[in-house]
Amino acid sequence: MSTSLSLVVAAVDDTVPGVRSVRLVRPDGGTLPGFTPGSHVLVTCGPPGTSAVANAYSLTGDSVAPRAYTISVLRLDAGRGGSRWVHALATGDRVEVTSPRSAFPPVLAARRHLLVAGGIGVTPILSHLRSAVRWGRDVEVLYAHRPGAAAHLEDLRDLAGDALTCLTDRTALGDHLERRLADQPVGTHLYTCGPAGFMDTVTLAARRLGWPDERIHVEHFGVDDLDPGESFEAVLRASGRTVPVPSGTSLLDALEGAGLSVPNLCRQGVCGECRVRVAAGTPLHRDLVLSDAEKAAADTLLCCVSRAADDRLELDL
Amino acid sequence: MNPALELTSVPAWAVRPSTPPCDPAATACTAVAVGAEAVDVATTWLAGAVAPGRLHALASTDEALAVVDAELAEARVGWRLLVAGPLTAVLPLRARALAGGLVDAELSVATTTTDDLLVTCAHCAAVTSAPTHVGGVVPCVGCDRRLLVHHHVSRRQGTFLGYQVDAEQWGTEQWGTGQWETERWEEGA
Amino acid sequence: MTTQPSVDRALVTGFPFPFPTDRYRYTTNVEPAPRVVGTPAGQWGASVVDVDGEYHRELVERAAVLERDPSRYAVLDHMAPACWDTMLTLMRELAATYPDVMSLDGDGPSYVWTNRLLDVEQPFTYARPSTLPDEPLRYVAGQVQEDLVLLDQRDGDLWGDAGLVTFAADWSFGFDVGMSFLEIHGPVPRLRETGVITRAREFIMRLQPGAPYRRTNWTLTIGRQLDVSTERYPEWGPDRPRILTVDDTTFGREVHLRTEVQHLVRLEESGAVLFLIRTYLLPFEELARVEPWRATTAAVLADLPDDIADYKGVAGYRDRAVTWLHARTP
Ligand code: HEM
Ligand code: FES
Numbered sequence: 001m002s003t004s005l006s007l008v009v010a011a012v013d014d015t016v017p018g019v020r021s022v023r024l025v026r027p028d029g030g031t032l033p034g035f036t037p038g039s040h041v042l043v044t045c046g047p048p049g050t051s052a053v054a055n056a057y058s059l060t061g062d063s064v065a066p067r068a069y070t071i072s073v074l075r076l077d078a079g080r081g082g083s084r085w086v087h088a089l090a091t092g093d094r095v096e097v098t099s100p101r102s103a104f105p106p107v108l109a110a111r112r113h114l115l116v117a118g119g120i121g122v123t124p125i126l127s128h129l130r131s132a133v134r135w136g137r138d139v140e141v142l143y144a145h146r147p148g149a150a151a152h153l154e155d156l157r158d159l160a161g162d163a164l165t166c167l168t169d170r171t172a173l174g175d176h177l178e179r180r181l182a183d184q185p186v187g188t189h190l191y192t193c194g195p196a197g198f199m200d201t202v203t204l205a206a207r208r209l210g211w212p213d214e215r216i217h218v219e220h221f222g223v224d225d226l227d228p229g230e231s232f233e234a235v236l237r238a239s240g241r242t243v244p245v246p247s248g249t250s251l252l253d254a255l256e257g258a259g260l261s262v263p264n265l266c267r268q269g270v271c272g273e274c275r276v277r278v279a280a281g282t283p284l285h286r287d288l289v290l291s292d293a294e295k296a297a298a299d300t301l302l303c304c305v306s307r308a309a310d311d312r313l314e315l316d317l
Numbered sequence: 318m319n320p321a322l323e324l325t326s327v328p329a330w331a332v333r334p335s336t337p338p339c340d341p342a343a344t345a346c347t348a349v350a351v352g353a354e355a356v357d358v359a360t361t362w363l364a365g366a367v368a369p370g371r372l373h374a375l376a377s378t379d380e381a382l383a384v385v386d387a388e389l390a391e392a393r394v395g396w397r398l399l400v401a402g403p404l405t406a407v408l409p410l411r412a413r414a415l416a417g418g419l420v421d422a423e424l425s426v427a428t429t430t431t432d433d434l435l436v437t438c439a440h441c442a443a444v445t446s447a448p449t450h451v452g453g454v455v456p457c458v459g460c461d462r463r464l465l466v467h468h469h470v471s472r473r474q475g476t477f478l479g480y481q482v483d484a485e486q487w488g489t490e491q492w493g494t495g496q497w498e499t500e501r502w503e504e505g506a
Numbered sequence: 507m508t509t510q511p512s513v514d515r516a517l518v519t520g521f522p523f524p525f526p527t528d529r530y531r532y533t534t535n536v537e538p539a540p541r542v543v544g545t546p547a548g549q550w551g552a553s554v555v556d557v558d559g560e561y562h563r564e565l566v567e568r569a570a571v572l573e574r575d576p577s578r579y580a581v582l583d584h585m586a587p588a589c590w591d592t593m594l595t596l597m598r599e600l601a602a603t604y605p606d607v608m609s610l611d612g613d614g615p616s617y618v619w620t621n622r623l624l625d626v627e628q629p630f631t632y633a634r635p636s637t638l639p640d641e642p643l644r645y646v647a648g649q650v651q652e653d654l655v656l657l658d659q660r661d662g663d664l665w666g667d668a669g670l671v672t673f674a675a676d677w678s679f680g681f682d683v684g685m686s687f688l689e690i691h692g693p694v695p696r697l698r699e700t701g702v703i704t705r706a707r708e709f710i711m712r713l714q715p716g717a718p719y720r721r722t723n724w725t726l727t728i729g730r731q732l733d734v735s736t737e738r739y740p741e742w743g744p745d746r747p748r749i750l751t752v753d754d755t756t757f758g759r760e761v762h763l764r765t766e767v768q769h770l771v772r773l774e775e776s777g778a779v780l781f782l783i784r785t786y787l788l789p790f791e792e793l794a795r796v797e798p799w800r801a802t803t804a805a806v807l808a809d810l811p812d813d814i815a816d817y818k819g820v821a822g823y824r825d826r827a828v829t830w831l832h833a834r835t836p
C-alpha cells in the first residue's frame with residue numbers, strides 16, 4: 001500500500017566509524033510527508049528500476065513537516081548488500097524509498113518513556129526522543145554501545161541531557177537495566193531497539209520484573225505488513241486464459257489488469273466483496289473474513305489479499 | 318433484542334459478583350476493599366499473589382479513592398491493584414485507577430454485590446445510585462425523568478448510561494392521550 | 507402537492523445514496539477514499555472533507571449545540587498532540603480541495619490558515635497553544651462540517667479518547683469518551699456476533715498515513731435535524747409516534763434518509779486515527795423523485811431485520827415509510 005518517493009542524497013556523514021548517515025530530500029526541495037516517531041522507510045538498495053534488496057531503515061530526523069528524511073546505516077559486510085550500497089552513495093544520487101510506515105510508535109497515554117537502545121538500534125530511539133522533547137514528555141534513555149562507536153551520541157546528549165545513561169560494558173548494562181526497570185513509575189512504557197539478542201535480554205528482564213506486555217514495545221521493522229508473496233498463475237475457467245500474478249501484485253490487481261471486473265471494496269481482506277470461486281488449486285488465505293471452515297474448504301478465496309499456495313490456481317471466472 | 322452482555326461495554330463483574338485471581342507475574346500488589354465482605358475477597362486475592370501485598374480495608378468509596386490515588390503516586394511498574402466492593406464502589410475506583418495510567422492487565426476488579434447501579438442521565442448528566450439492573454427503570458435524581466438503564470458502561474465515568482424510557486410514549490402531554498397510552502416504543506440509542 | 511423543490515438542488519445531486527443493493531446488512535464496508543461515485547442524480551465522494559451549501563448554517567448550529575452542551579467536546583490529556591495533528595491534516599485537506607477559498611501557507615512550525623468563506627486569516631505555530639484563539643480540535647471543528655472523533659491506538663486496541671461531535675445520530679459522545687472501539691459499538695446488535703466490528707478494528711489498526719478509507723452508515727431522521735443525540739432524545743423522541751399521525755405530504759417532507767459518510771485517516775505525527783462523520787439529510791419527497799433511489803429505499807426498508815430496524819429507531823414507522831414509497835411508484 002505504500003507509495004514510493006524518489007529522493008536525492010543531499011549529504012552523507014561518515015563521522016562514526018562503520019556508520020553512515022544519509023540525508024535524503026525531494027528533488028524540488030519541498031516538504032516530505034510527516035511520520036510517527038519510530039517509523040521506518042523501505043529503501044530500495046540499488047539503482048531505481050532494478051530488483052534490488054529493500055531494507056527497512058528508521059527515520060532519525062524531525063517528524064513534523066520534514067524537509068529531509070535521515071537514516072543511519074551500519075555497514076554489514078556479510079549482509080545482503082543493502083548497507084554496502086548505502087555506504088557507496090554520493091551526494092546527488094537518486095534513492096527510491098517508500099512512504100514512512102509506523103510499527104514502533106510512542107504510546108501517547110504513557111506517563112513516562114523508558115527508551116533502551118543497543119548499538120545502531122539507536123535510530124528509532126532518537127526519533128522517539130525528539131518527540132518526547134517537543135511534547136515535554138518525561139523520558140529516560142539507556143544507550144548500550146561499544147566503546148568509541150556510538151552513533152548519534154551528540155544528538156542524544158543535546159536532547160536528553162541528564163536523562164541519558166551510556167553503557168559500554170555488558171555486566172554494567174545488565175545491572176543498570178535491572179535497577180532501572182525495577183524502579184519506574186507505574187505509567188511508564190518501555191521501548192527497545194537493537195540486535196535481536198539485546199532486545200530479548202531487555203524484554204525478558206522487564207517480564208521478570210512484572211511488566212505487562214502492554215508496556216513493552218519492540219521494534220520489529222514492520223513484520224505486520226503482508227509480505228509480497230510468491231508469483232503464480234491464475235487460470236480463468238470461462239475463457240481458458242492464464243493471468244500471471246507476480247510477487248508484490250495482488251490477484252485482484254492482476255485480474256483487473258487483465259480486463260476483468262471483480263466486485264471489491266476494501267482491497268484489504270476485511271469486507272468480503274471480492275470473493276471468487278476456486279475451481280482447482282490450493283488457495284493461500286490471508287483475509288480476515290472467511291471462517292476456518294470456509295478456508296479449509298478451499299473452494300473460494302478473497303482475491304484482494306489471498307494468493308495461491310502453489311504456482312497455479314484455477315478460478316471460476 | 319439486545320446483544321449478549323459479554324459483547325458490550327458491560328463487564329462480567331458488573332452483572333454478577335466475582336473473585337478474580339492475582340497475576341502471578343506481579344512484583345508487588347495492593348488490595349483496596351470497601352466493606353467487610355470485600356475484605357474476604359481481597360484476602361483470598363492476596364493469598365494467591367506471589368509477591369508481597371498490602372490490604373486496605375475501607376468503609377466508603379471516597380476513602381478508597383484517596384487510597385488509590387496515594388498508591389498510584391508511589392507504585393512502580395510490576396505492581397498490581399485489586400479493587401473490591403459493591404459495584405457502586407468499584408466502578409469509580411476502576412475509573413480512577415485507569416485515569417492514573419494503569420492498563421487493564423494491572424487491575425483486578427471484584428464485586429461483592431451488583432444489586433445497586435450508578436446511572437448517568439444522558440439528558441441532565443446527574444448520576445443516580447439505585448437498586449436496579451440493565452433494562453430496569455430508575456427515576457433520575459437530577460431531572461426526575463424515568464431512565465431506562467442501557468447496556469452501556471463508561472470505564473472513564475464508572476457509570477451506566479440511562480435515557481428517558483417514555484420519550485416515545487403516546488400520552489406525554491404534548492400529544493394528548495390515546496390508544497398508545499401504555500405502549501412503549503422501540504428504544505432509542 | 508407543491509412542485510417547488512424543498513431543498514437546494516445541490517443537496518439532491520450531491521447526496522451520497524448509501525444502498526448499493528436492495529438488501530442491507532451490517533458489513534465491514536470500507537473502501538479507499540476519495541473516489542467519485544456516480545448516482546442517478548449526480549455524484550459524491552470526490553474529497554475527504556466536503557464543504558457544501560449548508561456550510562455556514564451547520565457551523566452556526568455546531569457552535570450553538572456546543573454552547574448549550576459543552577460535553578460534545580472532550581479531549582483526554584494525552585490526546586493534545588493528536589489534536590494538533592488533526593488540525594494540520596484538515597487544513598491541508600481543505601486547502602488542497604478548495605484552493606480558491608482556503609489555503610495553508612508556511613512549511614512549519616509557523617503557518618497561516620486562510621478561509622475566505624469565514625473571513626479568517628489565522629497565523630499559528632504548531633504545538634503552541636498560545637498562538638491560536640481556541641484549542642486546536644475545537645478550532646478546526648469550526649472550519650469543517652464533519653464531526654470528529656480521535657482514536658488512540660495502544661495496548662493492541664483503539665480508544666475513543668477525544669472528539670467533537672455535535673450531530674450524533676442517537677448516541678452520546680460525552681458518555682463514550684475513553685471507551686475502546688468494541689465498547690463503543692457494544693449497543694449495536696449483530697456487530698460482534700458476525701465479526702463485522704472485530705474485522706473493522708483489525709483493519710483500522712493497520713491503517714497507514716496518506717491512505718484514507720471511508721464507509722457509509724444510514725438511518726432515518728424526522729425533520730431536518732442534525733443534532734439527534736441521545737442527550738436530546740426527550741425533544742426528538744416524540745417525533746416518532748407523531749409521524750404516524752401526519753398526512754402523506756407532511757410525511758414526505760419530514761422523514762429524511764440520513765447518510766453518514768465516515769472517513770478514517772491515520773494521522774502522521776501522533777499515529778492516532780481521525781474518524782470524520784459527515785451527515786447528509788434528504789427528505790423522502792426529494793428521494794422519491796429519483797426513481798432508483800425510491801425503489802431501492804423501499805426494498806431495503808421492507809427487508810430490514812427487526813433488530814436492526816429497532817436499533818435504528820425506525821421500527822415504529824418503517825411500514826408507513828414503505829407504503830409511502832410504494833405509493834409513489836411511477
Ligand atoms: C470500519 C469501521 C466501522 C464500522 C464497520 C462500523 C460499524 C458500525 C455500525 C454497523 C453501526 C450501527 C449503525 C446503525 O445501524 O445505525 C455503528 C454504530 C456506531 N459507530 Fe461504528 N463503525 C466503524 C467505525 C467507527 C468508528 C471509528 C467510530 C468512532 C469512535 C464509530 C462509532 C460508532 C458509534 C458511536 C455508533 C453508535 C453506537 C451506539 O448506538 O451507541 N464507528 N458502527
Ligand atoms: S475487497 Fe474487501 S475483502 Fe477483498
